[in-house]
Amino acid sequence: MSDNALLRFQGVDKIYKRGDEELHVLAGLDMAVNAGEFLALMGPSGCGKSTILNLAGGLDTPDAGTVTFGGEDIGALSDAGRAGWRSRNVGFIFQAYNLIPVLTARQNVALPLLLTPLGSKARKEQAERALRIVGLGDRMEHYPNQLSGGQEQRVASARALATDPRLLLADEPTGDLDATSAKDILDLLQRLNRENGKTIVMVTHDPAAAERAHRTLKLDKGRLVHSTGAAH
Amino acid sequence: MGRIPWRLMFAHFRRNKLRAALTVGSVFMAVLIFGFLRTFIVGMETSLAECSANRIISASRLSLFAHMPKSLEPEITELAEGKAEITAFTWYGGIYIDSDPKHYWGRFGTHPESFKKVYGPDLILEEDAWQKWTDLRQGCIIGSDLANDENLKLGDRVHLTGNIFSGEVDLEVVGIYRSKVRSFDQKTLFFNWDYLNETSKAAGGRKDCVSTYCMLLKNAADSGPLSAKIDAAFENSPHRTMTQTERAFQAQFNSMWGNLPLFFGILGGVVLLACLMVTTNTMMLNARERIQETGVLKTLGFTKGTLLVLTLTESLLLCMFGGLLAMFIVQSVDGEILMFVIASVPPSTIWLGLGIATALGLVSGFFPARLVSRLEIVEALRRRA
Ligand SMILES: Nc1ncnc2c1ncn2[C@@H]1O[C@H](COP(=O)(O)OP(=O)(O)OP(=O)(O)O)[C@@H](O)[C@H]1O
Ligand SMILES: [Mg+2]
Numbered sequence: 001m002s003d004n005a006l007l008r009f010q011g012v013d014k015i016y017k018r019g020d021e022e023l024h025v026l027a028g029l030d031m032a033v034n035a036g037e038f039l040a041l042m043g044p045s046g047c048g049k050s051t052i053l054n055l056a057g058g059l060d061t062p063d064a065g066t067v068t069f070g071g072e073d074i075g076a077l078s079d080a081g082r083a084g085w086r087s088r089n090v091g092f093i094f095q096a097y098n099l100i101p102v103l104t105a106r107q108n109v110a111l112p113l114l115l116t117p118l119g120s121k122a123r124k125e126q127a128e129r130a131l132r133i134v135g136l137g138d139r140m141e142h143y144p145n146q147l148s149g150g151q152e153q154r155v156a157s158a159r160a161l162a163t164d165p166r167l168l169l170a171d172e173p174t175g176d177l178d179a180t181s182a183k184d185i186l187d188l189l190q191r192l193n194r195e196n197g198k199t200i201v202m203v204t205h206d207p208a209a210a211e212r213a214h215r216t217l218k219l220d221k222g223r224l225v226h227s228t229g230a231a232h
Numbered sequence: 233m234g235r236i237p238w239r240l241m242f243a244h245f246r247r248n249k250l251r252a253a254l255t256v257g258s259v260f261m262a263v264l265i266f267g268f269l270r271t272f273i274v275g276m277e278t279s280l281a282e283c284s285a286n287r288i289i290s291a292s293r294l295s296l297f298a299h300m301p302k303s304l305e306p307e308i309t310e311l312a313e314g315k316a317e318i319t320a321f322t323w324y325g326g327i328y329i330d331s332d333p334k335h336y337w338g339r340f341g342t343h344p345e346s347f348k349k350v351y352g353p354d355l356i357l358e359e360d361a362w363q364k365w366t367d368l369r370q371g372c373i374i375g376s377d378l379a380n381d382e383n384l385k386l387g388d389r390v391h392l393t394g395n396i397f398s399g400e401v402d403l404e405v406v407g408i409y410r411s412k413v414r415s416f417d418q419k420t421l422f423f424n425w426d427y428l429n430e431t432s433k434a435a436g437g438r439k440d441c442v443s444t445y446c447m448l449l450k451n452a453a454d455s456g457p458l459s460a461k462i463d464a465a466f467e468n469s470p471h472r473t474m475t476q477t478e479r480a481f482q483a484q485f486n487s488m489w490g491n492l493p494l495f496f497g498i499l500g501g502v503v504l505l506a507c508l509m510v511t512t513n514t515m516m517l518n519a520r521e522r523i524q525e526t527g528v529l530k531t532l533g534f535t536k537g538t539l540l541v542l543t544l545t546e547s548l549l550l551c552m553f554g555g556l557l558a559m560f561i562v563q564s565v566d567g568e569i570l571m572f573v574i575a576s577v578p579p580s581t582i583w584l585g586l587g588i589a590t591a592l593g594l595v596s597g598f599f600p601a602r603l604v605s606r607l608e609i610v611e612a613l614r615r616r617a
Contacts, residue, residue, distance in 0.1 A: 059531060088533075
């Protein structure tokens with residue numbers, strides 16, 4: 001593990017309890033993601049990929065071990081502390097886009113900016129800038145149900161970008177998209193990584209998508225089984 | 233606490249206008265009913281409370297509507313031994329214009345001079361008018377509300393056709409009174425008893441009838457002993473009396489409708505409860521539909537506190553808006569709501585109505601707020617809309 005790790009998992013356990021049954025999804029997971037790296041996570045369904053992203057983004061906390069971001073233990077923060085940390089440092093892109101249907105594209109993108117000190121005019125401008133980066137400058141006032149799946153995912157990407165976080169977490173971002181739209185999103189992620197220096201962790205089932213990453217981690221039953229590509 | 237995404241709340245209102253309108257409407261109606269019922273009850277109780285403790289009323293023990301002979305008056309006067317002023321009222325009934333209930337206000341035959349001694353202190357009427365009424369056999373005085381409702385002015389004529397009594401009376405309005413107390417209504421006409429008696433007698437109808445004898449005591453402490461004395465004196469006569477204070481008399485009159493305050497209280501409570509169920513259900517429905525959205529907001533970094541405020545504000549806003557509308561209507565129909573009760577809306581009803589609307593908002597927002605604040609992000613995101 002190199003010293004410039006932005007995100008580090010050390011001996012992470014995650015256990016889900018279903019009645020009396022305990023499900024060890026992650027057991028002693030160690031992994032590091034370097035600043036500026038584009039990492040792909042692959043593995044069979046149910047192996048714990050989303051669980052890793054949730055832990056990395058502070059949506060959930062480990063049952064054992066630590067998740068650190070820039071040296072800071074995320075699990076040690078309070079709920080509110082983690083929420084604030086998330087709003088400053090992490091952008092999420094989900095397979096299901098997860099846009100808010102009653103808000104326009106611009107309003108969706110501006111939403112996380114409400115948690116920054118920006119005034120309303122600056123928020124609007126920044127949201128518009130993010131939408132132009134993802135190529136939706138002409139769809140700002142559209143509602144999610146007036147957009148195609150690919151466009152929705154681009155709005156979601158713009159929302160993830162809006163606060164200019166260092167880390168982007170994408171959970172099967174192309175899972176629901178056709179080949180062309182998927183390629184657009186992957187191009188976008190690659191560009192954000194190269195040109196804007198975003199650190200990206202992307203879960204995918206698609207080997208072609210994983211090709212875009214610097215490195216691919218393969219996961220099985222909560223353990224890393226294989227790693228391809230060089231650490232960035 | 234961070235900034236609150238209010239825009240989101242208004243976007244939901246806009247997207248679901250009908251649901252928002254129905255919620256506002258249900259609170260509006262429940263609080264409106266509360267406002268009217270309470271105004272009615274308070275009006276009834278206030279008019280009771282304002283009844284003078286110095287006045288006692290003798291009526292027939294048989295019923296409020298049975299007549300007593302005029303000949304009791306000198307006997308009662310004697311029993312009073314100068315401790316009270318006495319006047320007599322006779323309910324005339326009769327028909328004014330037609331039998332439409334809106335023309336069926338109170339009209340009594342009485343003696344202007346003794347009437348003035350007993351009820352004058354509660355009324356506002358110029359000395360001129362008292363004098364003119366005393367002097368003019370066919371004169372009458374009417375309350376200001378009656379003057380408004382029937383569009384009557386000084387000098388106008390009021391023609392009544394008897395039904396309890398025979399013949400017809402033709403009256404001239406010589407005075408319009410206003411009342412200083414709520415217990416004395418402003419929708420009644422008073423005319424000369426002698427004129428009433430003579431027209432009916434001439435037409436071969438009833439004569440020498442009195443509905444109630446009313447007394448103003450110099451000393452309220454005499455009310456008990458004098459009432460007992462009067463009732464005892466007529467105990468073994470064909471005209472047994474029931475003498476009680478004006479307040480007790482009014483309460484007896486009110487109780488013709490049964491225990492209205494209790495009934496209305498229960499009615500109002502049930503309506504408010506039904507409304508609470510409707511609003512709670514709607515708010516809960518909103519929260520359930522927005523589970524994924526809540527997960528997204530939390531993912532973006534909005535805190536539990538922010539979402540709690542947003543959820544509570546939404547239900548508060550809808551309920552308080554409904555409450556405000558209702559109270560606006562209630563206070564703008566200030567005045568007479570139901571027959572017999574002259575009720576101006578007390579400010580306490582307005583504040584209570586708004587308070588109830590606020591409470592409805594808080595209580596119906598409680599469960600969704602709890603749901604929203606307890607929701608785990610990972611759980612929320614797992615659910616697909
Ligand atoms: N809240 C939970 N309660 C119980 N079990 C859970 C919970 N969340 C996840 N699991 C289980 O943990 C395992 C890992 O889930 P996870 O979502 O991380 O898988 P995944 O690798 O992302 O799968 P997929 O590729 O299908 O998205 C699964 O078996 C899942 O059923
Ligand atoms: Mg998954």
